[in-house]
Amino acid sequence: MLTLIKGGRVIDPGNLDGVMDILIENDRIIGITPLERTDGDPSELFKKDNDIKIIDASGKIVVPGLIDMHVHLREPGQEYKETIETGTLAAASGGFTGLCAMPNTIPVNDNRQTTEYILNRARDFGKVNVYPVAAISIGLNGERLCEYGDLKEAGAIAISDDGKPVSNSRLMRRAMEYAKQFGLPVISHCEVSELSSGGSMNEGIIATGMGLSGIPNEAESIMVARDIALCELTGAHLHIAHVSTLQSVRAIRDAKKRGVPVTAETAPHYFTLTQDAVCGYNTNAKMNPPLRSEADRDAIREGLADGTIDVIATDHAPHSILEKEVEFDMAANGIVGLETSVSLGLKLVKDKIISLSELIEKMSVNPARILHLDRSIKKGKAADITIIDTDISYTVDSDSFCSLGRNTPFNGWKMKGRACLTMVGGKIVFENIIS
Known part of the structure; x- marks a missing residue:
């Protein structure tokens, strides 16, 4: 035809x-x-x-088909929130021809069987290409590394403990060294749990006024600095997920100037919204990392404009009303984003922060390059x-x-x-x- x-x-x-x-x-x-x-x-x-x-x-x-590097499909284990069928249909509706499925499912995608299950379900019910991201550590527990060679052979395209940080620096170093042997990018969820634990929004005057515990910028930026150091040590490809702070952007920019093999992503909510969106205890604006200050939002936009941030990814995280229509402290982190990402990206173009061509780079060309996919109009x-x-x-x-x-x-x-x-x-x- x-x-x-x-x-x-x-x-x-x-x-x-x-x-x-x-x-x-x-x-x-x-x-x-x-x-x-x-x-x-x-x-x-x-x-x-x-x-x-x-x-x-x-x-x-x-344009070449858009690729979302950061999606939570929830299947297996939480199909009441999302399935591979509904998640990939949402991706298609949003203009995405491919997506990376993050590993924090139930069970965790830390083994060949689960990776193959996801790919089989995607083949039977998926509307777009699904690229499984496998776990860094077994059970996302940060204690023992998974079998990366076996996972890559099964179809994993990268590794990440997304949703949880790898707090053990030695383990993260070994993960980078091991992943490098197989050409797998290491996608890092940068968070110092000791600084973020108990927090539910950005630390500052708004959190204080609302009576909520805050999460400081340093909960992210300290771990970004550590992982950049380990990346420089090992030479592995580090990709930093959901960048939200001014300090993180500066650290990534400086690392790139030194030739460190680090790439980074942010999400539309971080270049569009600020912590003000939480006012009124809006649980649909609760996420991790949290929405930050106006200065942080401006820094994210600058990072997109100068190439410090390579990728726009949604961190699509569907939840049901059971997790969201509750007290703010108790509500789950995360928002859906597949069906609004292009529109919010185009607003960056309208506001002359990036060009249309640069937007396509960050939503298609760069994700394909980072994931070693051959995608172009040729x-x-x-x-x-x-x-x-x-x-x-x-x-x-x-x-x-x-x-x-x-x-x-x-x-x-x-x-x-x-x-x-x-x-x-x-x-x-x-x-x-x-x-």
Whole structure:
């Protein structure tokens, strides 16, 4: 079967930027015009094959499929919060053609059997590509390392104890050395538990006024500094998750200047919101790390602008009302983000913090590079493509989410721009208002 994506502005940073047609046969790109010729004129193929779908992308942006490096699918073990089917459908709705499934499931993804289970479920029910992230330590307990070679062979793409820090510095060093042998990025949840324990929001005057225990910036930045030091020692690829503080951005920037092999991500809520969103004891604004000050938010934006922060990832963390409609101190950390990420990223472009091309780098090109995935809009490559309508305006309605989670602080926000078509391997897995 042939598919023609016609007349869109194709942006593949470092490769393409212009109004072009993309011709797809089955799961592969076979031609791009201005013509990167196929084995014949595409028009001749049209005449010979009546099974052709034409997608009019005029006025829209066509980009390599977006990849979310940080998603909690909750399956196995907490399917009442999210399943692989609903989570990947939410990803497709948000424009993502692939996602990294974090390991803090029940049971933890710390063994071949669980990794293979996730991949089998994704094959049978998933709408997008699922890349399992395996645990650093058995049971996320920070005591014994998992078998990284076995996990990679089973399909793991990286390792992380996300949700818990690896407090033992010696264990983290060994993890980096071991992971380096297999080319696995180490994704670090940077948190000093002794400083964050008992806290439920950012430390400061707002927390004091609300009678809540606070979490200081140093609970994150001290561990960022430690892991950068271990990265420099071992030469392993360290990727720092959900960066939220000014001090962390400075440390990562300095490390990159020294040539340390560290990359970093932040989430849309950290470059959009501040701790003010918690006022009124809004549990949909409770997360870990917590929303920080305006100075921290500005530093995150600066880190995105100058390349210190490589990736925008959602840290999609669905919860049910059982975990969120409770006292603030008791509420679970986390928000859903797959279905609002593109819109919030486009606001960075509108505010001239980053360019449209830089946004695509941080949501597609850089995640693919970090994860050693071959994703680009070129002849012969897999047709994993996202089409974005930058002009469409809408109001966020959490009740319409494909995710089972409704825990978003952005409900009711007026947004401009969103993904309107998501294609995985030449197959349209989500389509919204496009002819």
